[in-house]
Amino acid sequence: MTFNVFIKRLLILAVVLNLPPIITPLILLIGLEPTLLIMSLGVWVNVPQLFGVQLIVDTTQLSYGSFGLNEAPSIVWFAITLFWTACAAICSALSLIIFKAKPSTQM
Numbered sequence: 001m002t003f004n005v006f007i008k009r010l011l012i013l014a015v016v017l018n019l020p021p022i023i024t025p026l027i028l029l030i031g032l033e034p035t036l037l038i039m040s041l042g043v044w045v046n047v048p049q050l051f052g053v054q055l056i057v058d059t060t061q062l063s064y065g066s067f068g069l070n071e072a073p074s075i076v077w078f079a080i081t082l083f084w085t086a087c088a089a090i091c092s093a094l095s096l097i098i099f100k101a102k103p104s105t106q107m
Helices: 002-017 019-030 035-050 074-101
Strands: 063-065 068-071
Touching: 002 019, 002 074, 019 035, 035 074
Parallel strands: none
Antiparallel strands: 063 068
């Protein structure tokens, strides 16, 4: 039962944390104002670099601009997605531990 709850929470959080690159093409296709989306995409790309994702890949293949990472090979995008999925797994595991430790009160 706990494993199924963990997997459900992991999938939901992984989709939510990886949402900026998923909805970017849709927002641009529709023609909506992408300012907030560009900021969230910038955070989505640049936060993993603060935690050492750039140590995995060769930095000569990366192109940086005024907003952070501009161009990168597919292995970098895979590493960033894997970072956010790992964050989702940690959050899911912590939520199971915290809410399991709470005594349930049923009336």
